[in-house]
Amino acid sequence: METKIKELKSRIKGRIIMPKDKDYNEARKIYNAMIDKHPGIILKCKDKEDVIQAVNFGRENALEASIRSGGHSGAGLALCEDGLVIDLSEMKDIQIDPKTSTAVIFPGNTLADIDRATHEHGLALPSGIIGSTGIGGITLGGGIGYLSRKGGLTVDNLLEAEVVLASGELVTASEKENPDLFWALRGGGGNFGVVVSFTFKLIQIKNVYAGPMFWPLEDAAAVMKFYDETMQKASNDLYGFFAFLIVPPADPFPKELQNKNVCGVVWNYTGPMEKAEEVFEPIRKFGPPILDFVSEIPMPVLNGMFDALYPSGLQWYWKAHIIKELTDESISVNMEYGSKIPTMHSTTHLYPINGAVHEISPGDTAWINREARYSQVIVGVSPEASDAERITTWCKDYYNALKPYAAGGAYVNFMMEEEEGRVKDSYGINFKRLGQIKKKYDPENFFHINQNIKPCD
Ligand SMILES: Cc1cc2nc3c(=O)[nH]c(=O)nc-3n(C[C@H](O)[C@H](O)[C@H](O)COP(=O)(O)OP(=O)(O)OC[C@H]3O[C@@H](n4cnc5c(N)ncnc54)[C@H](O)[C@@H]3O)c2cc1C
Structure with a gap:
């Protein structure tokens, strides 16, 4: 494994943090102090190419893999025991287009980062009530907060997402491209791939x-x-x-x-x-x-x-x-x-x-x-x-x-x-379709450290 990790290091721009490293304990800390998991490898990705490398490495070496954006999951789903953490917290770009009131947001941003950037333009993204929450998890689960009644859920404002699938392929999901995946991403959590960028419409709020x-x-x-x-x-x-x-x-x-x-x-x-x-x-x-x-x-x-x-x-x-x-x-x-x-x-x-x-x-x-x-x-x-x-x-x-x-x-x-037993009830009549889309995009259930939807026919 050591040789493989050396090779991986040579292919990525980000950092690999292992249990022997000084900053390991800091890197495995998440928001909820009740969670104490010890991953084998934490890969701090710098860009989407790093994410592709991480997914391929995890799959080829049969590692369990978790996805971390803001690390706010109360359940601690950003981390895994022994396996690989695909850590997106350093992917922090935000590009706002005030003319179209849209924003391209990378998954390492917190709600506070987004709030600061959008407010400068008199705009806002409907999302949650605590600034340190990550945009990755909140969006994919739904996203409720102060602007829900005015502007809907965070997912209701999602126009497009770029996703690294379990196969390592990078795809776009929108109403026009891979619309089934786009449907599933809007509430289906981290089951379908790693989202490396979100495009949102924003609403006017000062x-x-x-x-x-x-x-x-x-x-x-x-x-x-x-x-x-x-x-x-x-x-x-x-x-x-x-x-x-x-x-x-x-x-x-x-x-x-x-x-x-x-x-x-x-x-x-x-x-x-x-x-x-x-x-x-x-x-x-x-x-x-x-x-x-x-x-x-x-x-x-x-x-x-x-x-x-x-x-x-x-x-x-x-x-x-x-x-x-x-x-x-x-x-x-x-x-x-x-x-x-x-x-x-x-x-x-x-x-x-x-x-x-x-x-x-x-x-x-x-x-x-x-x-x-x-x-x-x-x-x-x-x-x-x-x-x-x-x-x-x-x-x-x-x-x-x-x-x-x-x-x-x-x-x-x-x-x-x-x-996990409640996941089916939480999606009601949408559950079966989610399982079918899971089968299409992640047939081996590589992304299972989440509120898991299993592949089905
Ligand atoms: C203090 C606090 C306040 C909160 N307030 C609100 C609120 O007001 N409204 C609300 O709706 N929710 C709220 N939440 C819940 C929050 O939406 C979830 O905890 C969410 O998972 C946090 O996202 P994160 O990126 O920080 O999570 P992480 O712990 O980093 O990730 C959680 C899971 O999300 C998935 N995931 C994250 N990023 C990606 C990605 N880029 N691609 C694919 N999958 C990904 C993965 O399955 C991952 O396991 C709050 C949570 C806390 C702790």
């Missing part, structure tokens, strides 16, 4: 009227109902995700609220700014909130608002549901577990997946949940490894209690590694 509002925990049932009704009636310009949380013990939160278990909504209004106060009048009247940090801010301020609270290196465990409606019974379950949040960083979020997301049919992309209202994630987080069991138990109990009121399946980007 400033937004946004931020968090909190209400007392005792009012949470009424707040949830009010929030749910608001999200059903609102124009696509209004977005808000609901949360149970513990107020962080730090500025700018008022002392009397710090460490208190509350409920809240993080709003994002993207309509005309002169209308914002009017839109928020009924929201502010309801309650009224015990904290109101909603004001006009640049989009990147909203996007970066929780980045410092959730740095890399915390323990993470999460479970997820797709929610079709909020009933009195499901609200009671949320009340019960939302008032037992185990640590300050732990939370549950209900992300709306209506508005523009519903304007596309469930069969038009692999991402299927276009008739549901929310993607709910239950997240146990702590800086302390000794909390791992406690946060995991809370997540599992909360998840199990909500199960009777959930649609079945989940957003694959919010699943842990042991949840």
